[in-house]
Amino acid sequence: MTTEATEVTANATVGGPATHSDIPKIVAGLRQTFATGKTRSVEWRRAQLRALEKMIAENEPAIADALAKDLDRSPFEAWLADAAATAGEARYAAKHVKKWMRRKYRRLELAQLPGRGWVEYEPYGTVLIIGAWNYPFYLTLGPAVGAIAAGNAVILKPSEIAAASSRVMAELVPRYLDNDAIARLHAELNKSCGKPRDAAQEFFGGDRFPALCAAKHLRTRVRHGVDGVEQSRGKSAVVHRKP
Secondary structure, eight states: OOHHHHHHHHHHHTSSOOOGGGHHHHHHHHHHHHHTTGGGSHHHHHHHHHHHHHHHHHTHHHHHHHHHHHHOOOHHHHIIIIIHHHHHHHHHHHHHHHHHHSOEEEOOOGGGTTOOEEEOOOOOSEEEEEOOSSSTTHHHHHHHHHHHHTTOEEEEEOOTTSHHHHHHHHHHHHHHSOTTTEEEOOSOGGGOSSSGGGTOSEEEESOHHHHHHHHHHSOBOOOSSSTTOBOOTTSOEEEEBOO
16 A cells, blocks of 8 residues: 555544545555455454454443434443444454355366366455444444455445544544555545445445435446345445446
């Protein structure tokens, strides 16, 4: 990762809000990191998943306080719905990620013998996660668990509606996770339909508008719903870009 990209990422994650002009530089830096193969190793994936679990476990009081400010949520509900659920997913993924990465061998037809056939799982590359306001930690860091376990570089964009939770994530993510491969944005991407199309190969989002906004600019696979958006009540909208 270049020095310029590192400095821009640091400004976006720790300092003031990133401007739209910063986003291409941040994405370019993450793609450069991914191109080195750093995020593909099982060691990196497991280390980041364990660091994410540690981040949640060591900062439960700060998380509970942020959720109380944003959503008037009790400490027990904050622990149950956001902290414990996210940490549990990270712990489970760290335990099983090596098995998930293994090739799955398949039988071939007689005419193809003595060849061998298998399914090999490859990361998308750079993933943008747009968090939701109602479970701001679980619906931002929860999808990050899957993205990291799959070997992707990650851009986290928490909901600006949950301002206190967003500030906590802005402080914790750079401290615990790999800044070369995981960036956290302040920029309000949902107010610009021009930028999300440049950001990533795949979007995980909690707010419908930015997902629809991204759908305008991406060649999409329609799974359920319309405009390339999969929307389930109470869950995140997902937009996929074709490889």
